[in-house]
Amino acid sequence: MHNHKRVSSMSTAPFGIGPNTPLFRKSTSFPVTHLWLQDSKYKYPKTPNTISLTTSLSQIFYFFFFHMCRPKRNTNAIDPKKPITVTATNEPPTSASTDPITESTRRDSSKNSYSYSSTSTSSTTLSSARRSLPQNPTIYSFSDISSATNNFRSTRISSNSWRCSLPSASDAVVVHRKIRRRIQPPQLHRLLFQICKCHHVSLARLLGAAVSADNLYLVYEHAAGANLADCLRSPKNPNFTVLSTWISRMQVAADAAQALEYMHHYTGLDLHLVHNRIKSRSIIVTEPSFNAKVCYFGAALLAGEIPGVIEKIKPDTATKMDRSDSRSMRVERTVGYAAPESSKDEVVSQKSDVFAFGVVMLELISGEEPVQYRYDEKRRDVYERVSVVERAREALERGRVRQWVDWRLKDSFPEEVAEKMTRVALSCVHVEADQRPDMRRVAGKISKLYLQSKAWSERMGVRTDLTASFAPR
Template identity: 50%
Template structure:
């Protein structure tokens, strides 16, 4: 097996590498060892379910019959979302004068109530009547590949979302090094398959297996919002719950909110005079055609963004880039979706082999790469209703992961080390 070492300090000791499986979700969950810890230090937890492999944060005993039910286990987990006073946010960020953790998004790494966190500032698109109830619904979701939401604070037209800080490099930086175009942290096929599998299962959980009977939409799937951690290149998705708390998917979440006690207040109707102005945020290259037209985020638009990230992961290229054409004296738009379609249409796997990131040095199974590219192209279908469900996508990616693992073991890759620093 290939031994890898990556110079990223992960702060998630409870996350253990998962081996994907094509079996049911319950079987996958049973094979995974996860640890959940309460934010309330006054409570002690010591009960462990041997039948599921989960360490339960509960002071109450759980009957043997209920241990086999994952929804029942989830309900027993303590949920203590924090409602931070705005003064706490200001003090922790030095009145927002501290250095930003990211140049593209207003966010600050700081310490809040003894926890190492990262605070994101986002525009509030609707009013929230009961922030604690809404947070308790979102914080009820736990997944090893999703960065934990700890709490929130609201001030004026902004909401401040507080997430557990996870040390690592975002996927965009891991794929493309600004100082050395020939260097990438993800230099092996298995490292990229691990990221693809973790991302697929995380998004499948968000859409279908969160256990709170709400059609969650992530709406922030992009390579810069995915953290890659050491030592096994596990991926963790950021910004879970941001779309709901900021009001980006108010139509989908309002129905669920009404059922849960009128926790959501509808925004005022659009003015009838003149053309209604559609305002929404998105990242060029990751937005589905229908999202660009309507500004309405759906699970299908999440699937589209996932497909783009998957193509980005395979090719190492940005979703969109512009090249200056000397003949036409104009800039030519190059889309990773379009280049992938051309590669697949080449037939025989030859086109895909030349399209896949050259920094992998042809050390990857061409047939598996071809199949994974086709899965990604299914996800970016122009028509939303023809895109596959994330459960189906996760199963396909898991199957290809296992085949890739067998391939990797069969060729007996030599030992090597990997570092974030270009050599």
């Protein structure tokens, strides 16, 4: 057994550091362990006090060395573990930036020398999207419209539309309509403001309007392109067509169907919106991807062609119909596009738009005009009136859809998809209005057929990675 000694506080420790020093105030005596430290001059036992002293000196040395020798920390650096907070201030937003996201980003970047590219990109995207949205509609005077169109002698787009330039619209189209029902100026402004809140990529944007007596002048944005009738049937060269591929015609049909679907069901307005002018000349085909835009959106509603809407906007100021108003409420019918019920009871409904769109679909498939007059060989000097609807039904019943499709496509189209498109179009031109599908169902079917046509076009496309040579080997 080993005896434990008691070592006094003044044991021979180097540098005169012992347990009574201010750094270590512990017990004055403790047992000696078996471990010994060997030194050149001193031999002393390794006590717990010396172990603590050695550890403390190492910690002090480590602290001074690393904290005095390491470089200073950059105060502008970003700590990834620390969440970024934006401090709100009571400063009012300036006129240069009224968006709260953009304003908070600006204040944060002024306090710190860094900024996030994602935040700046998102704020720029929001600002550009906000600038692209239309502003409040403008109520023009008749003198503004007359001077802009040079007294209606400027470039004429159609029989009742002119291209011009207005102070609030550098490139616009003025469309003239006859007012079928009188509208008070407050009602017109309220109705115009509701229609201008509707936005769709396939609808020409309404910018403003002007009223003069019983004449309504609507100002739309100008859509660069040509109308569908001229793209299908060139008046100068009947053998040429701009829409020379099947996929380009499917693109036009899909865009027009989605525009009508939005107009009938997804505007968010408590109004019965009807276009009442669907035809091939009211659809503009743009370049280079052959997208379609439907023109004259909201014209039928503002011109009073839809009965019951004016009373729904504000019943107390609606004027009563007199004998002259009843005569003016007669519906304008477009030859070849008017539904059968429109000539019987003078009713304008969304089913009428479905019928007219079915005729447009048949035009896209066949390239023919909605109404043709062909010479009767049996009865001489007699021309027979034939509609594209009758020719489509005859081709489908006899199984000759492939021969009926536009020959200028050069037989390059999916025959199965063309037959399905013909069936969808014929369902839209059903004699009974209740038997016609709504535009949601029509747009869904056309979108599905468009995807099938696109897959067929990619599969049948000409390969460019093949080479051929007629030289001898």
